[in-house]
Every structure is written in structure tokens, then in C-alpha cells.
Amino acid sequence: MSSPEGKNTVLELLNKSAQYLAAKGSHSPRLDAEVLLAEVLGCTRIQLYVGFDKGLSRSEVDSYREAVMRRGRREPVAYITGRKEFMGRDFTVARGVLVPRPETELLAERAIEALSGLDGADAAEICCGTGATGITVALDAPVTRMLLSDISDDALAVALDNVRRHGLEGKVEVLKGDLFAALPEDLKGELDLVMANPPYIRSDEIEALEPEVSKHEPRVALDGGSDGLGFYRRIAPEAALWLKPGGVMLMEVGCDQAAEVSGMLASSGFGRVASHKDLQGYDRVVEATL
Numbered sequence: 001m002s003s004p005e006g007k008n009t010v011l012e013l014l015n016k017s018a019q020y021l022a023a024k025g026s027h028s029p030r031l032d033a034e035v036l037l038a039e040v041l042g043c044t045r046i047q048l049y050v051g052f053d054k055g056l057s058r059s060e061v062d063s064y065r066e067a068v069m070r071r072g073r074r075e076p077v078a079y080i081t082g083r084k085e086f087m088g089r090d091f092t093v094a095r096g097v098l099v100p101r102p103e104t105e106l107l108a109e110r111a112i113e114a115l116s117g118l119d120g121a122d123a124a125e126i127c128c129g130t131g132a133t134g135i136t137v138a139l140d141a142p143v144t145r146m147l148l149s150d151i152s153d154d155a156l157a158v159a160l161d162n163v164r165r166h167g168l169e170g171k172v173e174v175l176k177g178d179l180f181a182a183l184p185e186d187l188k189g190e191l192d193l194v195m196a197n198p199p200y201i202r203s204d205e206i207e208a209l210e211p212e213v214s215k216h217e218p219r220v221a222l223d224g225g226s227d228g229l230g231f232y233r234r235i236a237p238e239a240a241l242w243l244k245p246g247g248v249m250l251m252e253v254g255c256d257q258a259a260e261v262s263g264m265l266a267s268s269g270f271g272r273v274a275s276h277k278d279l280q281g282y283d284r285v286v287e288a289t290l
Contacts, residue, residue: 008061011052013037017068024072025211032077036067039081074211086132089139092161093130096154098221100132103278104197106285107252108133110276111195112141114248114287120144121192124242126179126235129221131159131172133195138172146172149182152220179231180238187242194239197252198231200224228254229261236264243290251286258283 014033021029034045040063041048041056056064070080078084078093078100085091086100087108093099111133115121121143125134128148138146146168148159153176160174175182201222207214213222224230232251239249249270253261258275265273270288278284 008056010048010054032071040064075216076212087136091130091132094158096218097158098129103284106278108136110250110285111137115141123193126196127198128159129155131162149175149177151178191242193248195250200228200254202228232261236268240268247290249288255282261286
């Protein structure tokens with residue numbers, strides 16, 4: 001099937017589009033078709049089936065066809081819709097910025113738990129990307145000040161948009177710099193929490209990933225060097241300089257990296273190093289207390 005052509009009712013378009021996307025290699029063709037059509041029509045997925053026999057206008061069909069064709073080229077759905085849900089909230093997403101993953105919600109959950117007993121906290125997220133993790137923590141934990149840093153201009157623009165989208169101007173700051181270089185010097189040794197989801201894919205493994213990742217997402221947000229651990233080697237010792245005694249470092253890691261990253265943190269002076277499993281059973285977040 002060369003394109004998702006067919007009649008112009010909701011159900012017929014969904015059926016044709018799901019078939020088309022399945023043939024193009026999508027792992028969730030029906031869901032993709034529904035999400036894209038709901039986006040075009042400005043409704044929910046449930047509302048699609050309430051009006052499954054509704055006819056679409058020519059302009060709606062054209063917009064939907066273009067969205068489905070983009071997805072057929074394995075462009076991530078979030079880039080097409082311009083948003084992604086993260087822990088129940090919508091966040092702006094754009095090309096040039098890593099799409100937030102469900103497994104990264106564990107990083108936010110652990111950060112919220114770590115700060116739960118404090119009465120106001122200063123925190124930072126480095127390699128912030130869209131800012132979804134840091135913003136979620138700023139909304140759900142007793143955070144006085146949250147700093148989001150990244151080296152990518154594309155990421156910083158999206159993060160700033162998300163700060164404004166969630167009404168956190170004045171509480172969350174977006175800063176440009178390489179890891180900790182963006183942070184104000186007067187906060188050195190004063191942070192309650194630092195979290196990071198740095199690039200951790202081995203350089204020679206990126207091309208073998210799904211096209212949604214290897215062909216569309218920014219390599220700068222993926223490439224962790226020859227062994228995937230390059231950023232962790234820098235972050236672990238630097239984090240020890242920025243956290244106050246008792247402060248917490250949280251990092252997302254690849255599925256086989258927790259032991260090595262834990263060792264780096266222990267060697268940098270951190271104690272009580274532990275790893276937390278994601279829903280697939282992988283050690284996904286390493287937590288350490290200074």
C-alpha cells in the first residue's frame with residue numbers, strides 16, 4: 001500500500017491508515033493512527049469512536065494523510081503532534097530534542113521521593129532536553145528553585161516553552177552550558193538534588209536502533225561514546241562538588257550500566273548507592289547520597 005487512501009469516514013480512515021503503518025514497520029500502527037487522527041480533529045481517541053461514521057472534510061483528510069505519511073517514514077509521533085505525555089502532563093516536543101520516554105518517569109518519581117521530606121529544595125537537572133523531568137519534579141515536590149541545563153539550543157528553546165506552558169517562570173530557570181558549567185557558582189555545594197539523563201548509547205550501536213531513534217532523534221542526545229559511559233565519568237565527580245552533604249544524585253542509565261555507574265559514584269565520595277528497576281525489570285536509575 002503506497003498511501004493511506006480510502007473513504008473519508010473516521011473508521012475507514014483509521015483502518016486504512018493502521019494497515020499502511022503496519023506495513024511500514026510501526027510497532028503500534030492502530031494507536032499511531034488514532035493519535036494522529038485525534039490530533040488533526042482536535043478531539044480525544046474515545047471521541048473518534050463515538051463518531052466513527054463521521055465524514056471528514058477534504059482539508060482534514062489532507063492533513064491526516066500528511067501526518068500518516070510522516071509516521072510511515074518512521075518519524076516519531078511526538079514530532080508530528082508536537083507534544084508528548086509525561087507523568088500525566090503534556091509537554092512540548094520538537095525535532096532536534098529527545099522525546100521523553102516512559103522509563104524516564106522513574107527518574108522523576110525517585111527525585112520526588114528524595115525531596116519529599118524537605119521544606120523547600122534547590123535542585124538541578126543537567127542534560128535536561130525538553131525539561132519534562134525537572135518540571136515534573138518542580139510541580140510535584142517541595143522545590144524552591146529548579147535549574148535546567150543543556151548544551152543544545154533546540155533543547156533549551158523547548159524546555160523554556162515547557163516552563164511557560166506549566167506556569168513555572170520564576171521557579172524554574174533554563175540555562176545553557178556543558179553539564180555543570182551552566183550553573184551559578186554560588187550554588188556549588190548547596191544543591192539538595194541533581195538529576196541527569198545523559199546520552200548513554202554506545203556510538204557503534206546507534207545506527208542499529210529503530211529508525212524513530214537512529215534517523216530522527218538528535219545524535220548529541222544519544223551518543224555516550226565508545227562504551228556509553230563517557231558522560232557518567234564526568235558527572236559523578238562534578239556532582240560531588242555541587243551537592244550539599246546529604247544531597248542526592250540521580251541518573252538514568254542503560255540497561256547494563258548500573259553497576260559501573262554505581263562504582264563511579266562510590267569512587268567520587270557518594271554513599272548509599274542503589275539502583276531502581278523500571279517496569280521491564282532493568283536497573284534504570286542509580287541513586288546516591290553524598
